[in-house]
Amino acid sequence: MSTFSASTYPPFKPCPCGSGRSYSACCAPRHDGSRPAETAEALMRSRYSAYVLNIEPYIRASWHPDTCPEDLLLNDGTKWLSLKITGTEAGGPDDERGTVSFDAMYHLHGRKRRLRERSEFTRLNGAWVYVDGVIS
Numbered sequence: 238m239s240t241f242s243a244s245t246y247p248p249f250k251p252c253p254c255g256s257g258r259s260y261s262a263c264c265a266p267r268h269d270g271s272r273p274a275e276t277a278e279a280l281m282r283s284r285y286s287a288y289v290l291n292i293e294p295y296i297r298a299s300w301h302p303d304t305c306p307e308d309l310l311l312n313d314g315t316k317w318l319s320l321k322i323t324g325t326e327a328g329g330p331d332d333e334r335g336t337v338s339f340d341a342m343y344h345l346h347g348r349k350r351r352l353r354e355r356s357e358f359t360r361l362n363g364a365w366v367y368v369d370g371v372i373s
């Protein structure tokens with residue numbers, strides 16, 4: 238995976254994905270390309286963090302080209318508040334596919350909202366990518 242413009246988010250601060258680890262020990266190496274996600278869950282977390290930090294090239298590169306929309310709607314005013322992984326199936330280091338279920342809270346148009354999605358991931362040239370998701 239290529240290198241993306243590094244985020245200005247402080248590396249020692251808690252990772253935006255809510256893992257409890259520092260950004261440098263969690264999603265930063267995904268974002269800068271130095272250590273691609275080994276699992277679908279790690280990719281999911283890094284994509285969430287990329288939304289929080291507005292790293293468009295990473296969001297695009299971690300999205301399957303067949304399903305990635307032209308307009309990612311990153312500037313619609315959404316402010317991501319929290320991520321909770323609620324379940325995973327497959328998606329491990331030896332898998333080719335995986336699903337990750339999550340609850341994400343966000344703020345939009347003055348209201349707090351919840352996104353509950355079951356996301357599908359696959360590998361593309363060895364790297365995990367997001368395919369699509371079912372919102373529940």
Ligand SMILES: [Zn+2]
Nearest residue numbers: 252254263264
């Ligand atoms: Zn993280």
